[in-house]
Amino acid sequence: MTRPAPLVDQFQRRISYLRLSVTDRCDLRCAYCMPERMTFLPRKDVLSLEELRDLANGFIDRGITKIRLTGGEPLVRRDMMDLVRAIGRRIGDGLDELTLTTNATRLAQFAVDLHDAGVRRVNVSLDTLDRERFARLSRRDSLPHVLGGLAAAKAAGLKVKINTVALRGINEDEIPRIVEWAHGEGFDLTLIEVMPLGEVEGDRIDHYLPLVAVQERLESRWTLTPSDHRTGGPARYFDVAETGGRLGLITPLTNNFCAGCNRIRVTATGQLYACLGGNERVDLRAALRSCDPEGELVRALDTAMRIKPERHHFAIDERGQAPALARHMSMTGG
Ligand code: SAM
Ligand code: SF4
Secondary structure (H helix, E strand, C coil), rough: CCCCCCCCCEEEEEEEEEEEECCCCCCCCCCCCCCCCCCCCCHCCCCCCCHHHHHHHHHCCCCEEEEECCCHHHHCCHHHHHHHHHHHHCCCCCEEEEEEEECCCCCCCCHHHHHHHCCEEEEEEECCCCCCCHHHHHHCCHHHHHHHHHHHHCCCCCEEEEEECCCCCCCCHHHHHHHHHHHHCCCEEEECCCCCCCCCCCHHHHHHHHHHHHHHHCCCCCCCEEECCCCCCCCCEEECCCEEEEEECCCCCCCCCCCCEEEECCCCCEEEECCCCCEEEEEEEHHHHCCCHHHHHHHHHHHHHHHHHCCCEEEEEECCCCEEEEHHHHCCCC
């Protein structure tokens, strides 16, 4: 059989990076991400371990070289390590990198296994170093577990990048301290603007903090030099002279980053979203559960390349405005 073509969209962007959500469930309830009483998907709708593995292999055969597993919280899925091991076997056989985005509450338990399976880098989401604030923001008192997870990751030889959502009136005052702490620990840090995805209890505009303002404040304190570092992702990077670390800024709302987009996202139910900020979607679960899974998957991925939009269009600008998209970030995994 001839090998199917690599994934290239109608704007000639080569798609080489898959973010695969393995569950929509989570053990935290970060206030900007989901409501306390979040409705999760029925388990039968979620892809099985075998389906996720076949999907990953199908993508790797179409030139995906980097896979990030995400969620919800990926480490709450029971057969997660079996999946990591199965996909990890493709490292060096089409796959260059397998990574994970996690809240780290269970990282202490899995750090060594992740490394053994071929994972070398993890992104950890952490918005505050204050235990009470953490408990308020995530609605769970889990900061000690997260810090234990980070220590275990370091000890296991995993390279860590911290992702912090910058939130007005919540962690705004703490950002310099988080930068210092992360760089002191040897972790890169990326700051993210909150995005209008899915209904939550409050109004996100109350906590929306444009990173241009944060950058200015950090620049009055430290020397930020634009860095050549590129990941093909939306972040712009800076070297911070005084801390010796690297700082990334993801500014989806103030700075559009779509021209260089190399990624697609698949939810835990096998819905491929061609853009984080759009509704263009292809049902890969239907392809996987058809009588010709391999052929249907190839066709579905070709469709995805035709419908991937040129750019996203979301904005947070009006009080009381409905979220730009009904689905929560925990569906597509960020
Ligand atoms: N549970 C894992 C975690 O928190 O790392 C993985 C999934 S989580 C949805 C992925 C990332 O999305 C986290 O860094 C989180 O802070 C971010 N996130 C969630 N909702 C967001 C929103 N509305 N705007 C911006 N970032 C968001
Ligand atoms: Fe869970 Fe991650 Fe959403 Fe927080 S950001 S509620 S850890 S999925």
